[in-house]
Amino acid sequence: MTRINEHYQKLQAGYLFPEIGRRVAAFAKANPDAPLIRLGIGDVTEPLAPAIVSAMRDAVDELGTPDGFRGYPPDRGYDFLLDAIAEHDYAARGVELSSDEIFVSDGSKCDSGNIQEIFGSECKFAVTDPVYPVYVDTNVMAGRTGEAQSDGRYAGITYIAATEANGFAPGPPDQRVDLVYLCSPNNPTGTVADRNVLEQWVGWARSNDAILIFDAAYEAFITDPALPHSIFEIPGARECAIEMRSFSKRAGFTGVRCAYTVIPKELTGTLPNGERSSIHSQWARRQATKFNGVSYPVQRAAAAVYTPEGKKQTGEQVAFYMENARRLREGLSSAGFTVFGGVHAPYIWMRTPEGLGSWEFFDRLLSESHVVGTPGAGFGPSGEGYFRLSAFNSRENVDDALERVKTAFGS
Numbered sequence: 001m002t003r004i005n006e007h008y009q010k011l012q013a014g015y016l017f018p019e020i021g022r023r024v025a026a027f028a029k030a031n032p033d034a035p036l037i038r039l040g041i042g043d044v045t046e047p048l049a050p051a052i053v054s055a056m057r058d059a060v061d062e063l064g065t066p067d068g069f070r071g072y073p074p075d076r077g078y079d080f081l082l083d084a085i086a087e088h089d090y091a092a093r094g095v096e097l098s099s100d101e102i103f104v105s106d107g108s109k110c111d112s113g114n115i116q117e118i119f120g121s122e123c124k125f126a127v128t129d130p131v132y133p134v135y136v137d138t139n140v141m142a143g144r145t146g147e148a149q150s151d152g153r154y155a156g157i158t159y160i161a162a163t164e165a166n167g168f169a170p171g172p173p174d175q176r177v178d179l180v181y182l183c184s185p186n187n188p189t190g191t192v193a194d195r196n197v198l199e200q201w202v203g204w205a206r207s208n209d210a211i212l213i214f215d216a217a218y219e220a221f222i223t224d225p226a227l228p229h230s231i232f233e234i235p236g237a238r239e240c241a242i243e244m245r246s247f248s249k250r251a252g253f254t255g256v257r258c259a260y261t262v263i264p265k266e267l268t269g270t271l272p273n274g275e276r277s278s279i280h281s282q283w284a285r286r287q288a289t290k291f292n293g294v295s296y297p298v299q300r301a302a303a304a305v306y307t308p309e310g311k312k313q314t315g316e317q318v319a320f321y322m323e324n325a326r327r328l329r330e331g332l333s334s335a336g337f338t339v340f341g342g343v344h345a346p347y348i349w350m351r352t353p354e355g356l357g358s359w360e361f362f363d364r365l366l367s368e369s370h371v372v373g374t375p376g377a378g379f380g381p382s383g384e385g386y387f388r389l390s391a392f393n394s395r396e397n398v399d400d401a402l403e404r405v406k407t408a409f410g411s
């Protein structure tokens with residue numbers, strides 16, 4: 001008899017995106033001619049920028065030559081990429097990082113899901129609610145929570161409500177926890193934490209000896225240069241934070257796969273005997289044991305994001321999505337909807353109209369407007385009454401979806 005990991009049984013049936021997929025498939029089967037527009041799952045739609053394609057192609061050609069062939073990549077990534085990240089993503093904003101504090105990976109989903117395993121199983125953690133489901137589910141699988149309760153919350157997790165009252169950027173909780181997952185600019189609410197909020201978090205983490213796991217997957221979508229792009233722009237964050245970034249949304253790498261995690265050397269946790277121990281070494285050990293690196297062509301492609309052409313081309317793509325977001329935000333609000341986000345992130349977080357529950361609105365939008373979005377309740381109990389629309393689509397589809405929503409539900 002082979003026992004399976006019973007913690008998986010605690011995961012709530014019908015994880016959000018499969019459930020959406022099931023409902024959309026059923027609708028499409030019954031209505032094969034309905035012209036669906038999908039603004040649901042946050043996946044990019046624009047093709048890879050030419051600078052990225054040509055860097056990847058050159059790297060493939062290199063691998064096909066005796067001199068250019070390479071085998072396993074270095075554990076943490078090639079120096080050409082680590083140095084480009086340290087220079088362009090950090091030094092350019094006044095943050096000094098050593099390039100050996102950066103770990104290149106195949107995605108922030110994996111990094112944000114895997115990071116929990118280097119911490120003790122008794123560690124208490126907090127998430128903001130609504131939340132990117134990966135942070136919660138990976139801790140459930142690891143046995144760090146109790147069962148799901150009737151309100152959708154798992155026992156043992158501290159949920160910090162992100163609400164209209166706190167601008168969807170809540171500050172620290174009253175009680176102590178060991179780890180906190182923060183995502184800014186935020187998926188799903190499309191809002192961003194400002195310097196003041198991040199300073200509160202860093203101050204709290206330092207005085208509570210806690211660690212912040214800061215997911216900055218949407219950093220490139222910040223449009224106000226005064227807003228921090230990195231938690232490490234906040235003094236003291238090197239002693240209390242880990243940061244994750246991804247090329248997925250900023251450069252269209254959702255299918256190519258490349259991201260990175262930054263762990264400063266100063267960051268420590270405690271051993272059972274109370275001694276401090278390096279988190280950087282712990283993650284380095286984890287990666288060296290379980291991960292064999294990102295392919296050379298992909299790392300060359302990622303490095304091309306930092307070339308002048310790469311910056312320009314990917315910057316234009318980000319601006320294109322943000323123009324979609326602007327149209328959605330302004331169009332919906334002028335039609336009488338209450339909308340948030342969409343200024344520093346490619347997501348619109350709208351209040352559902354007419355007091356509809358978020359799944360009810362999902363079903364009506366699908367059947368009446370043939371538009372697919374994401375019900376806020378799928379991201380956590382505080383998402384009930386809200387709905388997420390993604391700006392990742394063609395201009396035509398975004399404009400069309402907007403008109404349909406306005407016609408069916410606008411005032």
Ligand SMILES: *Cc1c(COP(=O)(O)O)cnc(C)c1O
Pocket residue numbers: 042106107108109110112132183187215217245246247248249253254258259
């Ligand atoms: C899309 C996304 C990521 C990126 O995941 P990858 O695995 O790098 O594609 C990370 N965090 C959040 C919140 C996201 O929405």
